[in-house]
Amino acid sequence: MWHFCVRSFHRFNAVARSSLPTGNENVWDAMYKRGIPRTLDEMSLMLGERVDSPPNSRLLKIAIVGVPNCGKSTLINSLVGRKVCSVSSKVHTTEVSARAVHNVESTQMVFLDTPGLVTPQEVSKHSLNRSLLREAEISLHEADVMAVIHDVSNKYTCNSLHPRVLRLLALYPTTPSILILNKVDLVKHKQRLLDITRIITEGIVGGNRSHVEKKKDVPLSKEKLLRKTKKTLQSVETSTEDKLKKKGNTLVTGQIGLPRDISQISEQDVMEGKVRLTEQEINAFIENRTGWPLFEEVFMVSALSSLGVDDLQDFFYHKAYEAPWIFSSQMLTDQNPQDIALMTVREKFLDAFKNEIPYNLKFTVEHWDLSEEEILYITIQIGCKRQGLARFIIGSGGKSVIPIAQDAEQDLRNTFCNEVKLRLNVVYDPTLKRK
Template identity: 30%
Template sequence: GKSTLSNQLLGRKVFPVSKKVHTTAMQSPGSFGQYRFRYISLSFLAVLVLVDVSDHWTRNCLSQEVLKCLSEFPHVPSVLVLNKVDLLKKKYILLELVTELTEGIVNGKNSSAKTCGIVTEAQGPKPHECRDLKNRKGWPRFQEIFMLAALTGEEVDTLKRYLLMQAKPGPWEFHSGVLTSQSPQEICDNIIREKILEYLPLEVPYGVTQVTELWEEGPSGELLIVQNLVVPRKSHMMMLIGKRGTVISKIAQEAGQDLMNAFLCDVRLKLKVEVKS
């Protein structure tokens, strides 16, 4: 849900999203702002820990990798984000998860949770010192907790307002109109890759190599893109093309529309498929 949440916060689809793993293969910083912040730069360094509450196998504890990161940088503000709450039929589970994932402490105080939005705070003991990470399931130094559904946008604005309120004026790291540090070519590759992941089965999409052959402005200001999709086997090529070209046509059509939404201009996308020689 990380890419979905990032797209919702940015207000535009910049990061690829699919049901398969490793859809977003690189670190892709993004930036967003409201109209009233148009002429000044605001920055807020924080760690957002995203937990999929619909996954009953992983939702009850933070991973060792996440805990290690949090423990190595305890001075960096951290926020717990419980995602996909719309898929949870038994909402009382959220209260149990809050207790486990925060060890009962939020912003240095005992926490008492609500079923949506931000967790309220009550007086209580300060966070205790870090103990052995192997015996730890949660983190007692989260400043806030948010419960949302990134896919539908439920409570995402609450998180966005919090991030904007916490942000402080500073120098522009990127131009005020820039949404992401990715290049346009990287955005294009990622969007096409998302569609390939959606339409090809099993490990097949991971063997596709993308080669951009043409990237130029057309006579009417439209963006002309030709990309060659190279696959290792002829059987993979047949799957990617589909019967009567239906699969590759769907990929080109959907990716082209997403590219127009991302670049705010007309895009003509042509995809070619070949077997690696």
């Protein structure tokens, strides 16, 4: 076993220090002032405490979904007003679903930050956990609203929703959904945003024909919705039938276990959730689609600069319904503090190194201790499968890894509102396996 240690001890900056509790407060009040637990024991206390729902309490659970690197975590941080989710310019920064909580008066909004929608091929390429394939679906089971984030700054993908996003919308058609066009500040010609909106919504928002189609806002009946995509369904019927015939199957309607004629499935029934489509039928249903006609609202935002975020937050506030809160009024997230530290360090490695290097590292917590002096000591091991890779990450005299440790340590101080001493152990161990 060969390893290199980096320990970072720096002065606690004024912003983080001002958030620290004073010595006159008891431990319980201090813990809740932070909003994020520092240890597993504090986390158990916060999650186990009786929720203090105010009179006439209201609740809304929002699942934030989208492809990798579209700005999901950045948007949640902006909505909450504090960094609770890791953010990086690289894809697949978020590896596990996390809840972030924001309270306004008697209303609690719970944001479900899901990992970017991935394919099995991407899981293999980036050495990701296979559970990512189903994380978004699990979150949608408990969500009241599905918020689809779409990156309009990418000229190659801005004109269509990703098939995996369309798949989720087809799986949960009765869950209210909204479209959030992100990174609008990077679009030079703003008229382009209206064109993208028309394409992504199929010209329909909230059941009305969108004004960007230059037509009157006439309610669109479900019969018209059916006619609108019937050609799409018919166009895939022939190809679907040919594929099934090659396998010795025939198209039979209404018999359990046998494929149905996709052209005979009413879009109205699909949109109302009366028909549960198989994976094959979903693929046929969305094959020629670029958008979705059931979005209730469209928002144009820049999550990084918080442009348009107030309007989005106001929508969620008025969408909430009467129900008890599910988290304490002072709790900001249900994330494990050790997971927060691991994701923070991983985020810094993703930004510091190019290509696939960070995806081939394994991050584990070696030591976690909150001292009597209220200093949080954290040691994280970065495992490498090759000795040359470990040396490259460390750099000559630690010049590569030391800035990462310093940056991560400062982020953790601001996150936990507490003094943090972070130590990174870069380890070469050929026995390490990919996740």
